[in-house]
Amino acid sequence: MDGDASGVEGDNCDWNSEDEREIDDFSLSSSSSLTPPNEETVTGSGEASSSAGSSNSKLFDKFIGMGFTEKMVAKAIQENGEDNTDSILNTLLTYSTLETSPQEQQHIDSDNYSLDCDGSFMDGFSDVDSWSDNEEITNTVFDEDNKLSSLMSMGYTRDEASIAMERCGLNASLVELTDFICAAQISKVEDAHLPVEEKPRPKLPCIVSAKLKKRKQYDYEIWKRKKQALLDDDETIRLPNPMIGFGVPNESHPTIHRTLPEAAIGPPYFYYENVALAPKGVWTTISRFLYDVEPEFVDSKYFCASARKRGYVHNLPIQNRFPLLPLPPHTIHEALPLTRKWWPSWDERTKLNCLQTCIGSAKLTERIRKALEDYDSEPPLRVQKYVLDECRKWNLVWVGRNKVAPLEPDEVEMLLGFPRNHTRGGGISRTDRYKSLGNSFQVDTVAYHLSVLKDMFPGGINLLSLFSGIGGAEVALHRLGIPLKNVVSVEISEVNRNIVRSWWEQTNQKGNLIDLADVQQLNGDRLEQLMNSFGGFDLVVGGSPCNNLAGSNRHHRDGLEGKESALFYDYFRILDLVKNWSNVS
């Protein structure tokens, strides 16, 4: 039954490298990558499949990813135990050597194939059943023509798109197709990098051979290094150091020019934000979807007293930016002058770490107080290190003798550039305030990037704000003095919607605020109706959920395919609709 599939798959080496399989494994392991609007039920299965994270299954996946069959891996782990990775690998290499039939060996020879094309490779596709199971529940937003044109609009050739659609099947989601094409491109580059003498495979005897085993291990090492090099060069976007993006205020640097890809040029302008330290490959995918615009990585510590490492993908001009005034405090002491009195000399922090959604517990601050109270002067280095580690981890500040405490919500508001009491009142709990603030923009940073719009839209702008949260973008534009004409704000949390609505009324906005709860309800019809009523959007802002990308998430750091973070694809979907509307009108 899978014989046909294997036969077909085996024909074209370019499309079947380890890289591809690994990327496929990644995209297939979570079922719904492009979740269709109004069909939430799909996510359930993805959640179940993505939550498997035991060391056992990771080890298992690792060897599957190398191209060994499930059966072989299970047997090898059983024989060697989970702990001894080397022994498992050794056993697997022996198995695969034993299982490679003479015909297959011949196949290897004639195809100039590396590791991938032996028996284990063929078996690797024998669990195609689970693949199709996933496919069945993966609904897609795009029909065939739309997929083709979407892929082409992302810069892929018609051939690449067609082949990917043929290979992945008609039900494949857009992200699977792009992953497929990307993998093929990587493997082509990899082939091109192969030294000539390595490409032809030596004639192999059809017996169990230590040489073959050694060779295979050697090939694997070579492959691993090459892949890493390729990932470093082509796949992984390097974070800049210092993380100042295309420039920050008061930083002397040469004027940077950038040329946007044709497809990225507005209208509308768009501005997308997420955590900079996302799992590998996430920013590559985000950038690829957002018209190949290079992300701008900025740490907000260059704007205020706390760090916030974020990536921004936008098509805004980058010349003549200006900061919000007054400039916010740049050090902890400036921001929190009352702490200076209690700050010990051995705590050399001048900036806070990233403001998160949770705060340190009272018990922790009590433990720290107890650890310090035994010493009249400076505590020993061991205690200093313990205290400093915890202070950095939980952003604790000194509020008394031997006494540290987490930041108060209004202090977080101030550090993030929001008006005092922005999140206060209206039935919101203290915990929810921290949560909403921890998930929001740093206003000064975002405002600096958006400042170029002020001269371009003196009469005000129409804003589409997706995943608005507590309205960071709205606040930034308002503080820049850019009038808000029509704002469509989409935010799932009711308390956050209330905060934005309340801010809107308190700041006497003249424009029109439309708030929606669910981004997936914003379909083509609704969007077109909105855009027809006031003439389209000038700016589409959004920071999609980072839950599955953030390092703090122990449980479900599933990458861009995670339950919440996959909403990025809704940002792309909606942005694309807005762009198309603008281009037609």
Next chain:
DNA sequence: CCGAACATGAAGTTCTGA
């Protein structure tokens, strides 16, 4: 039922010294 408190690492990057 809700809110508060608490415990729970790993993945990735950057730094550092040989």
Next chain:
DNA sequence: TCAGAACTTCATGTTCGG
């Protein structure tokens, strides 16, 4: 150049009290 230490991180699940 590179291995290993050091550092950072828009969080989630469970429990408990009101």
